[in-house]
Amino acid sequence: MTIPTDELVQKDLKHIWHPCSQMMDYEELKPIIIKSGEGVNLYSYDGKKYLDVVSSWWCNLLGHCNKRISAAVKQQLDTLEHVIFANFSHIKAIELCEELVKVLPHGLEKFCFTDNGSSAIEAAMKMSFQYHYQTGNPQKTRFMALSDAYHGETIGALSIGGVDLYSQIYKPVLLDIIRIQAPDCYRCPFGQNCKNCDAQCIKYARQEFEKHGRETCAIVIEPLVQAAAGMKIYPPVYLKKLRKLCDSYNVHMIADEIATGYGRTGKMFACDHAGISPDIMCLSKGLTGGYMPMALAVATNEIYDAFYAPYLEGKAFMHSHTYSGNPLACAAACEVLKILKEEKILEHAAQKALYFNALLKEKFSSHKNAGDIRSIGLINAIELVKNKDTKEPLDSNKRTGYQIYKEALKKGVILRPLGDVIYFNPPLIIEKEDMDYAADVAYKCMVKILG
Numbered sequence: 345m346t347i348p349t350d351e352l353v354q355k356d357l358k359h360i361w362h363p364c365s366q367m368m369d370y371e372e373l374k375p376i377i378i379k380s381g382e383g384v385n386l387y388s389y390d391g392k393k394y395l396d397v398v399s400s401w402w403c404n405l406l407g408h409c410n411k412r413i414s415a416a417v418k419q420q421l422d423t424l425e426h427v428i429f430a431n432f433s434h435i436k437a438i439e440l441c442e443e444l445v446k447v448l449p450h451g452l453e454k455f456c457f458t459d460n461g462s463s464a465i466e467a468a469m470k471m472s473f474q475y476h477y478q479t480g481n482p483q484k485t486r487f488m489a490l491s492d493a494y495h496g497e498t499i500g501a502l503s504i505g506g507v508d509l510y511s512q513i514y515k516p517v518l519l520d521i522i523r524i525q526a527p528d529c530y531r532c533p534f535g536q537n538c539k540n541c542d543a544q545c546i547k548y549a550r551q552e553f554e555k556h557g558r559e560t561c562a563i564v565i566e567p568l569v570q571a572a573a574g575m576k577i578y579p580p581v582y583l584k585k586l587r588k589l590c591d592s593y594n595v596h597m598i599a600d601e602i603a604t605g606y607g608r609t610g611k612m613f614a615c616d617h618a619g620i621s622p623d624i625m626c627l628s629k630g631l632t633g634g635y636m637p638m639a640l641a642v643a644t645n646e647i648y649d650a651f652y653a654p655y656l657e658g659k660a661f662m663h664s665h666t667y668s669g670n671p672l673a674c675a676a677a678c679e680v681l682k683i684l685k686e687e688k689i690l691e692h693a694a695q696k697a698l699y700f701n702a703l704l705k706e707k708f709s710s711h712k713n714a715g716d717i718r719s720i721g722l723i724n725a726i727e728l729v730k731n732k733d734t735k736e737p738l739d740s741n742k743r744t745g746y747q748i749y750k751e752a753l754k755k756g757v758i759l760r761p762l763g764d765v766i767y768f769n770p771p772l773i774i775e776k777e778d779m780d781y782a783a784d785v786a787y788k789c790m791v792k793i794l795g
């Protein structure tokens with residue numbers, strides 16, 4: 345039986361306030377009602393197929409309705425759906441931590457469970473603040489973050505974010521953050537090439553550490569890829585230097601690997617490219633393969649120990665979320681780790697990444713508006729500019745990226761550019777023919793809009 349799509353759309357628009365959307369845009373571009381998913385594809389009620397090269401907001405890792413993950417969740421569903429996580433535990437949470445410790449950067453061993461990326465960031469910030477308070481540094485009350493950072497939408501996470509589109513209007517209610525100018529490899533202020541530079545831009549961080557290090561609990565960063573800013577990529581040497589600065593000023597490094605973790609950059613975690621360990625790492629998105637909302641703030645034993653004391657000393661971390669450690673999410677997350685290992689997903693993804701990077705370079709580089717074509721792992725981005733020599737951006741009021749998005753949807757590819765940056769961040773299991781199709785459609789749509 346086919347359900348009339350128009351009717352569904354009307355009902356949707358009557359009630360649903362969609363995320364990150366000007367709802368008036370939906371007058372022209374109606375919501376697409378998805379019926380099912382399989383592998384890299386989604387299928388709508390009106391029978392169209394959509395290639396999900398954005399991994400449904402970067403969380404689908406191993407394909408939609410992956411047989412193994414689905415089976416693991418179904419089995420868990422008939423065993424235990426949820427349990428209070430204070431003083432109670434369950435086997436899948438324990439298994440998940442044991443297995444993750446094996447692949448996480450050295451020293452990250454204590455797991456705080458939350459239920460979305462923003463809440464993991466909040467937990468990490470509170471944890472860091474309280475650590476310093478309880479270890480004789482109550483003057484450490486502030487946070488540092490990079491320009492163009494994105495760490496989520498709740499008040500704390502939004503505060504450390506540096507993308508005005510999301511935070512500008514809320515400034516009066518946000519925390520006062522120490523802002524560090526982020527690396528900008530496409531428009532490097534030092535005229536360097538990021539392939540072999542020495543991260544001179546660490547200078548901006550050093551200046552702020554000198555001025556504010558004493559009053560700072562932590563710096564929160566997206567390692568190697570500032571994703572929401574337009575997949576801005578910077579080299580590992582920057583992270584290494586930042587780690588040293590953090591050590592000298594007793595400032596925690598909170599690595600937000602919510603977007604970069606789980607093989608997106610070619611290694612399990614972006615921090616692995618630099619061989620560094622953060623003090624706290626936040627994970628979500630790929631964690632459950634895109635199945636269930638869950639996130640983690642993983643801390644060192646050193647941080648954990650600062651909270652470990654007789655109850656009446658009042659040092660406990662009194663942070664909780666109702667759905668902390670949800671067993672269904674943990675079951676999915678355990679299966680994801682098994683699949684990554686048993687099916688050698690990262691090794692195969694590395695081969696695909698080489699192919700995809702080369703394909704996009706070949707296809708796009710001669711186009712007059714393809715300013716920067718950058719990639720790390722299977723993440724690929726094309727920054728559109730008005731003029732390639734001056735790197736002058738397109739007029740953002742023209743919403744070029746959005747026009748290209750609409751064209752690509754007609755051809756069954758979900759691009760969802762970030763401003764005027766077209767990007768691909770597909771499930772790691774994507775095959776050649778789908779990469780070919782995505783690249784082809786993106787190119788044709790770009791030509792249609794920009795000539």
Ligand SMILES: *Cc1c(COP(=O)(O)O)cnc(C)c1O
Nearest residue numbers: 460461462494495496600602603
């Ligand atoms: C998506 C994202 C978040 C926020 O996660 P939510 O689950 O959407 O709250 C935080 N940081 C980064 C880097 C992200 O990409």
